[in-house]
Amino acid sequence: MALRNIVTEGDGVLHRHCRPVTSFDSRLHQLLDDMRETLESADGVGLAAPQVGVLRRVVLVMETNVPEGEEPYIIELINPEIVECSGGQTGPEGCLSLPGRFGLVTRPMDVTVRAQDRDGNFFEVKGHELTARCFCHEVDHLEGIMFTRLASRMLTDEELESGSWRDEVDG
Ligand code: ZN
16 A cells, blocks of 8 residues: 555646546555555545546545444445435535635535445445535545535634634524
8 A cells, every 4th residue: 555645726636527437456446545545644534536636436435423432434435426415514624635724615414325336336325414524525526626616615723713603504
C-alpha cells in the first residue's frame, strides 16, 4: 500500500466527471488499498478517487455510526448511485481537498446507495446522519461537484467553534 497525494481546490481534476469502473482487477484493488491508507492517514471520513487524481467512480466512506465499543469501518463503493433519500439535515461540511474550510450544507438525513464491491458484486447500503452526508458528498465528487457549490455560506473558524451556526439552522 502507498499513501497518495490528496489534490486541493484549484486542481482541475476536482471539477471533472468520472468514468465508471469496468475492470475489477488488481489495479482497482491497489487504488482502493492506497485510498484506504490515505483516508486513514488524513483522519477523514470520506475520500473519492478524483481527490487522488484518478477519474474513476470509486469512493470510500467511513461508517461512524457503530455500536459502542466497536471501531468505525470503511465502506468501499464502486460505481455508487444514490437510490433513496429521506429527511434533511443542515450543518457544517468540509473536505480533505479544502483543508480547514467548512460551509453550511443541507443534505438528506438518510440515504441508500447501490454500488459494487471490489469484486464487482452489487450491494445496497444505508447511511444515517454523518454517513448519509458523506455518501452525498463523495458521490458529488464523481460529478466534479465540490461542497462549496452547494453551501448556503461558508463558516468562520469562530462560528464553527462556538456552534453559533446552530441558531440560524434551528431558528
Ligand atoms: Zn470532499
